[in-house]
Ligand SMILES: Nc1ncnc2c1ncn2[C@@H]1O[C@H](COP(=O)(O)OP(=O)(O)OP(=O)(O)O)[C@@H](O)[C@H]1O
């Protein structure tokens with residue numbers, strides 16, 4: 439019997455099991471001989487790993503670390519206080535008997551002492567923090583996702599990446615591209631002005647000098663080339679490109695700042711950047727803006743008066759190639775001609791579903807959960823069961839949380855979205871199911 443295989447999980451659970459039966463059944467999985475997780479190690483002292491440890495290190499005192507076995511590697515999460523193992527992620531290679539400290543990419547994260555971990559799909563470890571603020575408790579350590587594989591190949595070293603788990607689906611970012619002077623900034627400003635609580639702008643980094651009306655941190659993060667190049671090498675950018683002789687890039691932090699504020703992110707990037715974002719884990723809508731004619735594009739660029747003649751010539755040369763790529767490739771989901779500004783803006787709003795009266799309404803669910811202290815976790819068929827521990831009042835918890843990881847989206851270097859969590863709590867004569 440495997441009640442957690444059904445898509446219609448709630449219904450089958452409700453029909454087949456009383457609360458007590460379910461708990462007993464679960465205990466069999468967690469403590470008894472029905473545990474399907476043979477070979478994985480959860481919430482253990484490193485002594486349990488039965489591997490030869492380097493001498494002189496008191497592993498007993500390393501306390502609440504977790505270890506997860508994936509093929510020949512054991513991923514140990516959580517640093518020790520003893521100094522030697524201060525890194526929060528280390529990998530033990532069973533075949534060579536060596537410890538490796540991987541390059542840790544993705545969202546900056548310091549693992550708390552008290553956490554549980556469970557392997558999902560052999561590509562990411564779900565880490566549940568016990569004493570973290572409620573909406574900061576679900577994290578993924580990606581160990582073999584496409585992003586990690588790509589970075590491992592690029593850097594030639596062992597790589598892991600953190601991504602924060604976000605519940606529910608937030609609306610996908612909007613990527614706007616088009617030649618310089620076509621009116622992208624003008625359209626984005628109109629959108630942000632009309633829908634201030636819906637949209638947020640991804641503030642790019644650039645090595646070009648600020649124009650007289652531009653503010654650092656608002657229009658761009660103006661930066662030195664050497665600093666930006668280092669940050670790119672360190673994996674802090676979702677994409678970057680050399681555009682009209684300067685370096686431009688979207689940092690992971692810029693996108694996350696907007697999504698964390700509960701807003702829909704807008705990116706204004708060139709066609710090279712669009713290719714990189716398309717190839718990344720960021721799901722987005724891609725819109726290309728065209729001028730009504732090349733002459734009109736030149737006129738707009740000149741009238742703007744922000745570039746020298748030499749820069750205008752360079753931007754116009756690049757515009758020809760960009761227009762060709764934008765129109766002919768399959769890079770874009772929508773192409774808009776910005777002839778009459780108001781008409782183009784109306785079309786943009788229509789694409790974004792904002793032409794209806796209450797277009798500003800979509801916000802993602804923010805209701806939070808409190809994971810019980812001392813909980814147990816196990817994974818079955820992409821459903822993670824979190825059970826036990828104590829309530830905030832110190833009483834034994836009767837709540838079983840089910841975290842459905844079957845529809846995860848995104849992931850490092852950004853957020854992992856699409857988590858669905860519901861609680862099954864004990865009620866007289868059966869169970870109650872609550873979506874959170
Ligand atoms: N539909 C339009 N008709 C006439 N002028 C327009 C229209 N749209 C924008 N403009 C003007 O064209 C100029 C360039 O617009 P904008 O700065 O928004 O372009 P952009 O695509 O963001 O350029 P860049 O990529 O260089 O930042 C601005 O002076 C703006 O006021």
Ligand SMILES: Nc1nc2c(ncn2[C@@H]2O[C@H](COP(=O)(O)O)[C@@H](O)[C@H]2O)c(=O)[nH]1
Pocket residue numbers: 615616617618642643646677678679681682686687688706707708709710711712
């Ligand atoms: N690939 C990226 N391109 C970007 C980014 N930010 C802006 N841009 C593009 O650069 C040109 C020139 O912009 P300007 O402000 O100097 O006129 C324009 O096409 C922008 O779309 C970025 O982060 N990445």
